[in-house]
Amino acid sequence: MRKHQSINIRQISRNWAEQMGYYRFLENENVTLSELVRSLSDDCEFHLAKRHVLAISDTSEINLQSHAGRLSPPGLGVVGNNTDVGFYIHPTLVLDGESGFPLGLSTVKLWSRAINHADKHQRLALSVAVRTLQMVEGRDNTQLSAQLTFCLEQQQCLSGIQSSVEGDTKKLQNPYPRGCLPWANWIIARLGGWSGYTSGRPPGMPTLVHGLRQFESIFLGWKLALGGLVYTR
Incomplete structure (x- = not known):
């Protein structure tokens, strides 16, 4: 849950x-x-x-x-x-x-x-x-560690998918230091459909919840690939 x-x-x-x-x-x-x-x-x-x-x-x-x-x-x-x-x-x-x-x-x-x-x-x-x-x-507090919400494996997965949710311009790059909670939130919000522009409206709870659901599916696949596990009928 x-x-x-x-x-x-x-x-x-x-x-x-x-x-x-x-x-x-x-x-x-x-x-x-x-x-x-x-x-x-x-x-x-x-x-x-x-x-x-x-x-x-x-x-x-x-x-x-x-x-x-x-x-x-x-x-x-x-x-x-x-x-x-x-x-x-x-x-x-x-x-x-x-x-x-x-x-x-x-x-x-x-x-x-x-x-x-x-x-x-x-x-x-x-x-x-x-x-x-x-x-x-905690979406703007860089003093908070991502460890408060995400385990180390989840943070590794977030690092791996960060480039896929970033854009070509500087405005669409994750502006937060890697490993802090806002850094993780930025990636989750992008997965949830947020525009990524910090000058606009910050991501709300529905966006973060949707992003977390998307991330959970990605994280499951990432763990399967990392461990070489294969599901068979």
């Missing part, structure tokens, strides 16, 4: 078997909520060294009444109106104290009379949202 910047199982699945695999993962009782929260927390903690941070918490009501026929109401509970099916979520978003850049989620708490796979889905969706928010907020 994080790679594809989507929480729609059908959209992120390449085939029916992969789609079933995602559903089995969400339904697997051995995949606990605490493990998912720990994954989010560990990712956030990785970026906290030697920083002053601001932690912002808020509680939201997740109303799932429109999906009541597809869920198991006894496993959820009711929300504020004491009628609709749903649960409550209380995430803590951690920001850099100086720049305000989002570093991740330190913790996520959920409560209701019971919790099921829909809550797991919600926590994974939060991870996707934080990554996209990082790209939007």
Whole structure:
């Protein structure tokens, strides 16, 4: 979900078997909520060294009444109106104290009379949202490393495809230092259909999300070519 910047199982699945695999993962009782929260927390903690941070918490009501026929109401509970099916979520978003850049989620708490796979889905969706928010907020800050959002392999792939999204004129060359977050964002935005002219309107969230989806397909092919893997029926 994080790679594809989507929480729609059908959209992120390449085939029916992969789609079933995602559903089995969400339904697997051995995949606990605490493990998912720990994954989010560990990712956030990785970026906290030697920083002053601001932690912002808020509680939201997740109303799932429109999906009541597809869920198991006894496993959820009711929300504020004491009628609709749903649960409550209380995430803590951690920001850099100086720049305000989002570093991740330190913790996520959920409560209701019971919790099921829909809550797991919600926590994974939060991870996707934080990554996209990082790209939007950090698109002009060259002090931020691309490592905040992209692993080393992904950065190598971005370096390889940079020339393919650059133009012939200086105005259509990536103006940012290699390895910083704006450098990576510029390439992703170009893949998403952005004009590339910094004098114009900066790329918005839909453009970045579309670019990330394009990049994920390119990255998969790049890894296959690098490893010499071949799919056979």
